[in-house]
Amino acid sequence: MSTIATEVPAKGMSGFERYLSLWVALCILVGIALGHALPGVFAAIAAAEIARVNLVVAGLVWLMIIPMLLKIDFASLGSVRQHWKGVGVTLFINWAVKPFSMAALATLFIGWLFAPLLPPSEISSYIAGLILLAAAPCTAMVFVWSNLCEGEPSYTLSQVALNDVIMIFLFAPLVGLLLGVAAITVPWDTLLLSVLLYIVVPVIIAQALRRACFASGGQAALDRLLAALGPVSLVALLTTLVLLFGFQGEQILAQPLVILLLAVPILIQVYFNAGLAYWLSRKFGVAWCVAAPAALIGASNFFELAVAAAISLFGLNSGAALATVVGVLVEVPVMLSVVALVKRTRPWYEGRAA
Numbered sequence: 001m002s003t004i005a006t007e008v009p010a011k012g013m014s015g016f017e018r019y020l021s022l023w024v025a026l027c028i029l030v031g032i033a034l035g036h037a038l039p040g041v042f043a044a045i046a047a048a049e050i051a052r053v054n055l056v057v058a059g060l061v062w063l064m065i066i067p068m069l070l071k072i073d074f075a076s077l078g079s080v081r082q083h084w085k086g087v088g089v090t091l092f093i094n095w096a097v098k099p100f101s102m103a104a105l106a107t108l109f110i111g112w113l114f115a116p117l118l119p120p121s122e123i124s125s126y127i128a129g130l131i132l133l134a135a136a137p138c139t140a141m142v143f144v145w146s147n148l149c150e151g152e153p154s155y156t157l158s159q160v161a162l163n164d165v166i167m168i169f170l171f172a173p174l175v176g177l178l179l180g181v182a183a184i185t186v187p188w189d190t191l192l193l194s195v196l197l198y199i200v201v202p203v204i205i206a207q208a209l210r211r212a213c214f215a216s217g218g219q220a221a222l223d224r225l226l227a228a229l230g231p232v233s234l235v236a237l238l239t240t241l242v243l244l245f246g247f248q249g250e251q252i253l254a255q256p257l258v259i260l261l262l263a264v265p266i267l268i269q270v271y272f273n274a275g276l277a278y279w280l281s282r283k284f285g286v287a288w289c290v291a292a293p294a295a296l297i298g299a300s301n302f303f304e305l306a307v308a309a310a311i312s313l314f315g316l317n318s319g320a321a322l323a324t325v326v327g328v329l330v331e332v333p334v335m336l337s338v339v340a341l342v343k344r345t346r347p348w349y350e351g352r353a354a
Helices: 022-037 040-047 055-069 074-111 119-134 143-147 155-180 190-216 218-254 258-283 289-300 305-316 318-343 348-350
Strands: none
Touching: 022 040, 022 218, 022 318, 040 218, 040 348, 055 190, 055 218, 055 305, 074 119, 074 155, 074 258, 074 289, 119 258, 119 305, 119 318, 143 155, 143 289, 143 318, 155 190, 155 289, 155 305, 190 218, 218 258, 218 305, 218 318, 258 289, 258 305, 258 318, 289 318, 289 348, 305 318, 318 348
């Protein structure tokens, strides 16, 4: 096994990443203000579509996703068998529990308990957005969470690479199944196009760039490229959010509780899935250094893909797009709290694990 295959970026969160929720909150304010002041500009952006794919957003999403996928080394898949119990737990949570638990929670809270407080025409769209958010496991920020909790690097890298491969084949069928169960019309052509544009093509481009870096200067060259593209990725994310809230402004002002209500099922499913992954890891005798990132990978979401898919499927001004953005808003603080919980419970985990 090469040393490249077991390397995970060793840095923790940058100051910008740590305060991502603050920047998202600012994007809400800026987006609403610009949407009100420049409606013609936002109308022109919304009209820049081909086959229901918004060209402006597609470009921004590529700038978001490709730098993150550069960190993935598919050669690390060979080390999956070294941590097969931890991998099995995470795969079970990511693909057999999390999407279905979110669909159930979204239906319970958004479709029933909170329905009187929400615009009736958007309820199914909100549910769709929450399903999209949970249907794809996180690929990039997981490295940060794993480093913060001193997780096993080779497990984290191999698990993320495996999830990326599975996502290419399962994301569309899983989303189609859950939306169909929720009685939400599934535009299959657009869904499959989203998988091609926002998963397959970025993976190919990222891996081509990665190979070029290693051919020209090795790991140092890749690190320089990641350092250069990291800020670009975050700026693209925030620009996308400004556009989203520019279109969502009137709806948010009319229903200011929407964001808070959408956050409830997201928070519950994060803690539920993290706790279940952590408990299962302990039950099966998984080492804590694997169990900690397993809990984090099991709970976090690939929100960049969710935002892109929601926009493609339902539009920039849809409730689905807004629901996925709420996932971005709560991602950092809630995942930091999960990191703190697994670190504080390490004595309990190791003292009684089989």
